[in-house]
Amino acid sequence: MKGTNLGEFEELVLLTIATLVNDAYSVAICDELEKYAGRSAKLGVVHAVLNRLEDKGFVKSTLGEATSTRGGKRKRYYTVTNGGKAALIKAKEVRDELWNRIPDLILKKA
């Protein structure tokens, strides 16, 4: 099976999905990423990442209702699965752990 590690951008996307709660679909995710992470997120990249996350079982997707916008096409909404949650928490723990192990002198002053 594919690796279950979380890449940096994957982690960002996953967090964004979590923040958007019930409104997480590809375009919104792109917008959100641009707003908070301050970097441009191309739809193509985000779409590929979402697809990968779904493969890894971190998110699951459902199609929403058709609306009059988007040429009548339905949106695909993403929600974080338990596995995704665990992966996020694990990633955070690893970071915190590492942060904690940094001696005070080196980074905190800067």
Add this chain to the structure above:
Amino acid sequence: MKQLNDIRPPRWAQRLLHWYCKPELAEDLEGDLNEYFERNVAAKGARRARWIYIADVLKFFRLYTIRKPEFINLLLHWIMIGSYVKTSGRSLMRHKLFSFINIAGLAVSMSVGLLVIALVSELLSFDDFHEKKDRIYRVITNDQRLDEPPMTLATTSLVAGRKIDASISGVEELTLVRSGFSGDARIGESVIPVSAVWADEHFFNVFSFPLLQGNPATALKEPYSLVLSEKMCKTLFGDVNVLGKSVLFDTTNYVVTGVVKDVPKNSHLRFDALVSFSSAKEHREAASDFNNWTQIYSVCVYALLPKGSDPATLQANLDKLCTTENARLERRTISLELQPLKNIVLGKSLSNQIGPVMRPMALYFFEGLAFIIILSAGFNYTNLSIARSMRRTREVGIRKVMGALKHQVGWQFIVESTIIALMALLIAFVLFLFLRVQFLSLDRFLSDLVSLDLTPRMMLYFVLMAMVVGFGSGLLPAVFFSKINAIQVLKGSSALKIFRHINLRKALIVVQYCFSLIFITTTLIGYNQYKSFLTLDLGFSTAHILNIRLQHNKEELLKKELAEIPEVGAMSVSRIVTSLGSLQGAGMKYKDLNDSIVVWLNYVDEQYLPLHGHKFLAGKNLKALPEGAEESEVVVNEQLLKRFNISPQDPSRALGEIIAIDKKKLAIAGVVKDFHYGTVENSIEPMALRYSAHEPWGYINAQVTTTDWPATRARIEAAWQKVDKVHPLDAKFYDDQIEEAYRMFATMIKVIGAVAFLAVCIASLGLFGMVVFTTETRLKEISIRKVLGASEGRLIYLLSKGFLFLLILAAAVALPFTYLLFDKVVLVNFVYHPPLGYLELVISLASVTLIALLMIGSQTLKVARANPSEVLKNE
């Protein structure tokens, strides 16, 4: 905002997305793109937004988005093909008549297609067997004299060849070739005429003619070396082991240094023997005239370029060489050009060609004809299948209800037409075998050029063509049937618009008949004109005159032998045989030394003019001159007097006037009535007859009156044998020679006639199909009319008038077109031709109408005669 909503992304990009994208991803992906599109329209304008959309669609073509091939569908497809074949077979059997029309039409037209494929593929295979074919170039020459049209020759000068070899880099190997060696090979007692090609020692390095014996590197090095083909070895020695044996030509001994495998037919260089280039004296002596920059008429130079080198570099060097050499010339520029080996046979027309060539134009003409014919038959198929569609809509409806997809229905019809095309191919192939013989016997040139032997590759092309024809003609019906709405059909609604394209189909019939009429009329007019060329009054008599080529024998000896044959009467000597297209000209002046023309000449003895029945307007015949005497007289025609205004009204006063031909001063001894010196394509121009009794390369014109030609010919042959044991007799009757001179036209008429036949066949089959269909669908209507009292004649008129109208329409287009074509384009090229009559137009219209009436009449009569109670009962 409403306005913005109206702007849509490009349709094709959307379709592309749906085509490649997995269905489960496609919808939301398209939605995302649409959302961005709407944003972009607002922010950047519609144009940019569309571009971005297209770019995004292309960018999303990724591994995870693209649809995997659906093997299960492919498998289904494969299984379904079996079913398609089965139903197609049933449908073929059920509609025997339509199947027959389709198969016959396609077979006839495809046989022509096969012929063209065979011809083209053989022509394209020319010179394919040379291993280094891509790197071999021939150096050809452009000769431009001031005030004269440029001339392009396949040959070049010996000097050019030598200079390129010696001083120009970028040539790996270079070989000099010159055709035209001929001599009588003497081996012991036997003498056999041999014609050969001079080639130098690099010949076998450039070309891939495998040597069976001898060393390719040295075989052609020494003077008087001879390389023979296998065939020639057997003729000369009856054996192949001939290395080191000697052959005597005239007084020179040649030694056989190699035996080469027989040259394949698809080679532009053809030879039975090669003679080393150094054998010819003029090739060796640097001082001879032959070694002149302007002597561009004899030698072919072939250059082998190194691997990966650019011919443009060599061309630049050639240009430089020409500039240097041309500096010494006045009023003339000679330039060299490289011609790739593969372009030689199917290339531009050059003078002094070595080996056969085919004009690409002629080939395009054939291809075009075949294309039109096949297209026409394809139309028939399409036409009939759609016309017949009413009978099959139910079948399609049921298929659709059972779950057939659009493309599956479409495939069924394409498979059906492909099966028909493949069946037609079988018949076409048989026809092709027959047609091939006819085609090759059309013209000696053709049978010399190609043999049209079957190769596996050709068979592949044949099958491929049948598939393409089948696919092409099945495409339209397939599209038509796949769009059928199942509910509508099964409800039995007649609202189905199958007659939507009726005008298109009528137009097709009109076009087919137009072509038929044009070809038939062309054949008739052409034949009439051709006959008139043969019977044209040339201004002298050609009856019973046998022209015997002297082939460098003494005319007195031959005359003496011939005189002993009782059937042979008077005899004369001439340099050329006139009215056949061969010309000989020279500069001529009268009193005004600045006024010079080209006068056409023939050199004849004193017997010539009386023998050919030339009419003297004034003066008398040329006087016989004793051997070695200075010639002083000339006989001229009326045109010459007119041109120089030497008393054209009263020719007798022109007698004794002095004219200068080739600077030789001659007195006019007689004036003959104008006659045809050239062919009907040339107008009669000034010409003069000069005296010469000694013409070793000319002809003896003998008056032969015989009732048993084979026996007489045998006697003449025996007489010839006494004079010349080596060369076969070459004697032809004047009238036959004239026929031969116009043989090109006969060939063309045969080809166009054959095409006319095909066109009529196909058009008639098409019409027949339409008539059958129309009458069958109107069967009930006709029956009711009959019950209500319509007469048979009335019904036939009713049914056929529509078709007759189409025929008249076709005639109204085709006949004036053909008439104008001949009047304004074709016959303009012939100075002498009989006036164009209307008879041919009437005959062709009548014959086409007759055939069409037979087609229409037979079917309409059947329907009109049908018993109405039988028809109406079956409902």
